[in-house]
Amino acid sequence: METAATSSTSSSLPSIPSTPSPPSAGPRPYLDLESISAARARGYSTEQISDAIITFFYLTCGQFPDSPLLLGLLKAGTDNHKTLCDKTQENLDIRSENQVIKSEVEVIKSEVKAKDTEIQAKDTEIQAKERELQRQRFERHWRELAMKTELEQALEEKDQLIVEKNHVIEENRQVIEEKDHVIEEKDHVIEEKDQALHTKDLQLSMLRQELQEMRERQRPQSAPLDRSDFDSEDRSEEPDVRENQNSSRNEDVNLVTCQMCLDAPMQVLLRPCNHLCCCALCVSKLDGRCPICRRFTTDMEKVYVS
DSSP states (O other): OHHHHHHHHHHHSOOOOSSOOOOOSSOBSSOOHHHHHHHHHTTOOHHHHHHHHHHHHHHTTSOBOOHHHHHHHHHHHHHHHHHHHHHHHHHHHHHHHHHHHHHHHHHHHHHHHHHHHHHHHHHHHHHHHHHHHHHHHHHHHHHHHHHHHHHHHHHHHHHHHHHHHHHHHHHHHHHHHHHHHHHHHHHHHHHHHHHHHHHHHHHHHHHHHHHHHHHHHHSOTTSOOOHHHHHHTTTTTHHHHHHHHHHHHHHTTTSOBOTTTSSSBOOEEEETTTEEEEOTTGGGGOOSBOTTTOOBOSEEEEOOOO
């Protein structure tokens, strides 16, 4: 294989003169086999050697490297290759790191996007809750306003009812006062009538007593008194009573006179105060009270002062 590579290399290179020239350092116009052998002895492959010679040939415009140059080129190529491999490996590492970083960035972006989506969902939820709260506040405010309006209307209606009831109460009070006034007037009238009736009863009792006394005087001493006679003959003998009163007045002129007329003698004893102060005629003018102590009289009795 080495012979085939050598033949292929020699076939690709220009023809070398058969007569060797004296050795000299630096580029040569021919290919030195010893430099190839030295390069192969150093462990370089035929491909590396041929690449180095071709590169030098193109760079020097048709010159061939001697042994030191070829070894230097091979060493430089090896170092460059290593450096290139290192750089390539570094680039690969960097690319892998970049890929990892990109994947991490993509993951972070996806996480950020998910977070943004979650945040947007939360924002949407918060906005919905805020709208719901705003709607609830509006409804509560509306209900409070409606309740306030209803309460104000109810209060106004109650105030109006209270005013109307007060007006009705005032009217009823006036009617009651008027009725009380009428009742008082009627009571006063009834009281006056009661007093007049009482006075008439007193007068009637006085007349009956006087009539009884007159009948007793006219009858014999042994004749018993019958009260039914007095009761049945009260109305028929009232003129005789007045005549008897006038006669008794004439008989008792010298007695104590009446406190009201100052003319007739006192003949009526009022009960229960027991005042003897008026005559039989003036007792009809009394208002139901004693003219001395002003107490109400419940009864009267005709007396004779001797």
